[in-house]
Amino acid sequence: MLIRTPQDWELPESAATPESLYHLSKRRDFLKALGVGGAALAAREALAATAGFPSKVNADYRDPALKPTAYEHITSYNNFYEFGTDKAEPKVLANRGWTTEPWTVEVTGLVNNPLKLDVNEVVKKMGGAEQRVYRLRCVEAWSMVVPWDGFQLSKLIALADPKSEAKFVTFTTFLDKKSSPGQRQGNLPYPYIEGLRLDEAMNELSFIATGIYGKPIPHQNGAPLRLVVPWKYGFKCIKSIVKIELTDKQPLNTWQVLQAREYGFYANVNPQVDHPRWTQASERVIGGGLGRQKTLMFNGYEQQVASLYTGMDLRKNY
Amino acid sequence: MPNLVKLLRSQRVIWTLLVLPGLWPLWPIFISQNPSVTADPFKYVLHHLGFVACIVLAVVLSFSPLRVLWPQWGVAQALNRHRRLVGVAACVYAALHLCTHLLYEGGFEIAAIPTTLLTALDKPFQLTGLIAFAILLVLAVTSPHSAITWLGGKLWKNIHRLAYVAAGLAAYHQAAARKLFPLQVVWIFGPLVILEIARLWKQRRPKPAAAAITPSGAARSG
Numbered sequence: 001m002l003i004r005t006p007q008d009w010e011l012p013e014s015a016a017t018p019e020s021l022y023h024l025s026k027r028r029d030f031l032k033a034l035g036v037g038g039a040a041l042a043a044r045e046a047l048a049a050t051a052g053f054p055s056k057v058n059a060d061y062r063d064p065a066l067k068p069t070a071y072e073h074i075t076s077y078n079n080f081y082e083f084g085t086d087k088a089e090p091k092v093l094a095n096r097g098w099t100t101e102p103w104t105v106e107v108t109g110l111v112n113n114p115l116k117l118d119v120n121e122v123v124k125k126m127g128g129a130e131q132r133v134y135r136l137r138c139v140e141a142w143s144m145v146v147p148w149d150g151f152q153l154s155k156l157i158a159l160a161d162p163k164s165e166a167k168f169v170t171f172t173t174f175l176d177k178k179s180s181p182g183q184r185q186g187n188l189p190y191p192y193i194e195g196l197r198l199d200e201a202m203n204e205l206s207f208i209a210t211g212i213y214g215k216p217i218p219h220q221n222g223a224p225l226r227l228v229v230p231w232k233y234g235f236k237c238i239k240s241i242v243k244i245e246l247t248d249k250q251p252l253n254t255w256q257v258l259q260a261r262e263y264g265f266y267a268n269v270n271p272q273v274d275h276p277r278w279t280q281a282s283e284r285v286i287g288g289g290l291g292r293q294k295t296l297m298f299n300g301y302e303q304q305v306a307s308l309y310t311g312m313d314l315r316k317n318y
Numbered sequence: 319m320p321n322l323v324k325l326l327r328s329q330r331v332i333w334t335l336l337v338l339p340g341l342w343p344l345w346p347i348f349i350s351q352n353p354s355v356t357a358d359p360f361k362y363v364l365h366h367l368g369f370v371a372c373i374v375l376a377v378v379l380s381f382s383p384l385r386v387l388w389p390q391w392g393v394a395q396a397l398n399r400h401r402r403l404v405g406v407a408a409c410v411y412a413a414l415h416l417c418t419h420l421l422y423e424g425g426f427e428i429a430a431i432p433t434t435l436l437t438a439l440d441k442p443f444q445l446t447g448l449i450a451f452a453i454l455l456v457l458a459v460t461s462p463h464s465a466i467t468w469l470g471g472k473l474w475k476n477i478h479r480l481a482y483v484a485a486g487l488a489a490y491h492q493a494a495a496r497k498l499f500p501l502q503v504v505w506i507f508g509p510l511v512i513l514e515i516a517r518l519w520k521q522r523r524p525k526p527a528a529a530a531i532t533p534s535g536a537a538r539s540g
Contacts, residue, residue: 076353085498088354140497142358187498259497277443277494282425286357292425 055149055214061132061205068133069144071213073287078220079138080239081188082173082180090220098179100223100240107156109245110166115159119224123210125159126151131214132207137269137299139233143283148228149211154202156244162198166246169201170194171227171238188254194227194238195251195265197308205230205304208241231301233267264318268309269299273318323392332400336407339370340414360422367418368447368495369502371411372488375454376510378404379485383510383517402461405481409454412488416451447491453484485510 080090083098106116115122123129129149137143157169173192177183183190200206207228210217217223222239229236235255255263262276271281271294283295298305309317325331343363346355355362381401384394423437424430438444457478459465466474489507493499 070353072353073357077357081498085496085500087357088352091354142361274441277441279423279437282423284358284361284422290360290426292423 055129055131055211058130058132061134063133066133066135066145068147068213069285070287071215074144074146074212075218075221077144077286079140079234080182080220080222082182082190082192082240083220084182085187091218093181094219094223098176098219100219103224103242105225105242105244107160107244107246109170109247110163111160111246112163113159113161119210122156122225123151126155129210131211134205134207134228134230135299135301136228136230136234136237137283137295139235139263139267139275139280141275141278141280141283141295142286143293143295143299144286146228147213148207148209149214149217150207150209150225150228152204153206153208153227154204156208157198157201157246160244160246162246165248167198168247168250169196169198170243170245170247170251171196171241172243172245173238174240174242189257191242192238192254193251194236194253196229196236197250198246200229200305200308203305203308205301231269231298231305233269235263236267266309266314266317268305268314268318269295270297270314270318271295272297273315320392323396326393326396327399329400329403332403336374336404339373340367340411342366360418364415364418364422365495367411367415368492371408371415372492372503372506374404374408374411375481375485375488376506378408379481380510380513383513386517387513387520405454406458406461409451409458412451412454416448443491443494446487446494450484450487450491453480453487457481457484 076091077087078090079087080094083090083093103119104116105119105122106114108114108116117125129151131147131149133145133147135143136146171194173190174180175183175191180190182188196206207230208225209222209228210225212218212221217226222237225241226239227237227241236253250265253263253265255267256265269280274280280295282292284292296302343355343359343366346352346362347359378401381394381397381404384391385398388394420431420434423434438448457480460469460474460477469477485507489503492506493503
């Protein structure tokens, strides 16, 4: 007989529904606000999955103690250097003519079944989207709670069928100087690159988001698809991915190239290892008023990911 | 131009110019309620106060080179009447910036302040800001005329030259506050550097005979 002990953060389905319904009902208003007309709206409906909705709440990843950050704050306080280094800039500059449709993403490298698909196709192949509520902890010592819609990364990687020698996954963001003022200025070496160890990428928490709060992911948050690895600092969650490549060498991620002393490959949230310029022991909660909360080891996902790092010196592998 | 000079000679005008930038955050936080700012309002206030402190410091340091370079210019003369006031304002903004940091880093718990200060000693980015503030505090405390007589003009002047050290530290501190080098450091401190170089160049070059006769003119500079 199988006895399943519910975990303390699990929530009955009934309790989860109202909020998601609430947000779904606002979807039309949202599209209207974007200036999407009737015909386009119908077209959008046909691509519902891709646009990040409708998505089913996955109660396994919905800690009732987490209070989601307001949609407005999630979509107005962004680090997306392709569209400016100021928090307010991406919302303006990423919505000034940059198009994310159509969007092709490829899964390539050490795989038996390389893929090159339209993002809509990807979501369909993944069986649609699900919603998970994750903490997001930025290396700048602030945090949010985001209801992401999307799919588990491991499903996509499994579809490409990695070869046995594949050990790492490299993610690459789009490169389009015409649309991206940051890339024109060259404020970072572009395209932006991030990487994970293959076992990290295959972890149940690793997620590809195509939506937020049941709505298609806004440009400034990394449309049309981005990585979400909630136990790592936010900069690991690469936005607007065009290429996922399996390799046998540890990739050099952009921030590590830029400032290796401050940003490492792993970038696991760790309250005991400070950033050279500030402490990581605590964090400001976006939209949370005066308060500050203690930062949790692996951002509160110790149970799910600690085993990935057994025997490793996390002070060295920051 | 004479009207501008008249305005700039007024202490009330200078007071207003110094206070207004400090009130600016009220606009995006309470009136326009910009979500990019309300997401983390204290971070905004913190950065803004530090930013204003840097600008005011760079501005007050530019007064004396302006007067050396253009001694007959009414604006430069008017501004130099307010050196003490503007200098103290730079210190006040730095103090408000530090207080915001101490409160906000500790989640507005008084008990957390010592830890926050200790962390600051540990990190060059924060320590440089702290030293810059300590210098400005010493300069503000010794800014009354009575301090000049008490310390003696020469010592007083040497102490007040530390303002340049504070500016250098503040520039570093401001640059290190962001993940990438912020260009604002260049436009805040760049003009000051140019003015100082021009001042040094003017003071070093062989003096025309007329200037040599009136040593009081040289004594006033600095």
